[in-house]
Amino acid sequence: MIYNDGKAGFLTMIIGPMFSEKSGELIKQCLLSQNYQGKAVRIYKPAIDNRYGDDEVASRIGLRMPAQNISQEIDPALERQILAECIEEDMVAFDEAQFFSPGILPVVCRLLEMGKHVLVAGLNLDYLGRPFGSIGQLLLYADEILVKKAYCKCCGRPAMYTQRVIDGRPVTASSMSSLVLIGDQESYEARCRLCFVKD
Numbered sequence: 001m002i003y004n005d006g007k008a009g010f011l012t013m014i015i016g017p018m019f020s021e022k023s024g025e026l027i028k029q030c031l032l033s034q035n036y037q038g039k040a041v042r043i044y045k046p047a048i049d050n051r052y053g054d055d056e057v058a059s060r061i062g063l064r065m066p067a068q069n070i071s072q073e074i075d076p077a078l079e080r081q082i083l084a085e086c087i088e089e090d091m092v093a094f095d096e097a098q099f100f101s102p103g104i105l106p107v108v109c110r111l112l113e114m115g116k117h118v119l120v121a122g123l124n125l126d127y128l129g130r131p132f133g134s135i136g137q138l139l140l141y142a143d144e145i146l147v148k149k150a151y152c153k154c155c156g157r158p159a160m161y162t163q164r165v166i167d168g169r170p171v172t173a174s175s176m177s178s179l180v181l182i183g184d185q186e187s188y189e190a191r192c193r194l195c196f197v198k199d
């Protein structure tokens with residue numbers, strides 16, 4: 001729980017691989033602030049991610065909250081829309097933030113200048129172990145970084161990588177594939193550094 005006086009702003013980053021309950025952490029913090037602090041909370045998520053429906057964000061363990069779908073391409077018009085919608089909000093959260101265009105950066109910085117507590121949850125690395133989207137840039141502005149771990153599908157160690165798997169075989173840099181594939185256990189596995197297959 002973070003004390004934010006509504007003037008200085010506060011950025012909490014929640015990063016980790018798939019299956020590490022990033023969305024669960026985001027929802028938990030939003031629910032705590034809304035229900036016990038009486039704060040006004042708004043959650044955005046990229047329209048590309050509709051696994052759990054168009055109007056809510058949900059975690060695999062079962063937490064859920066209303067959320068607003070927005071385009072993953074954050075242009076100046078969408079930036080103005082978000083800033084206008086959040087004038088009265090205390091806490092603003094972005095889930096699956098690795099999918100947003102670099103326009104997410106000025107939006108988050110502006111919200112911080114407006115005194116908001118901003119929560120950003122996203123994958124740290126893509127399935128090839130490369131920095132994903134603007135997450136790395138956003139981390140530079142963070143007041144707090146929560147590194148979530150999953151359990152390695154192969155050995156049970158703490159996992160920070162996300163392995164893409166097709167027909168039981170890891171997809172690597174030399175494989176033909178598309179970077180963005182929304183999937184679940186059938187197509188992705190959490191892996192530790194020892195078990196992650198890169199090449």
Ligand SMILES: [Zn+2]
Nearest residue numbers: 152155192195
């Ligand atoms: Zn492992």
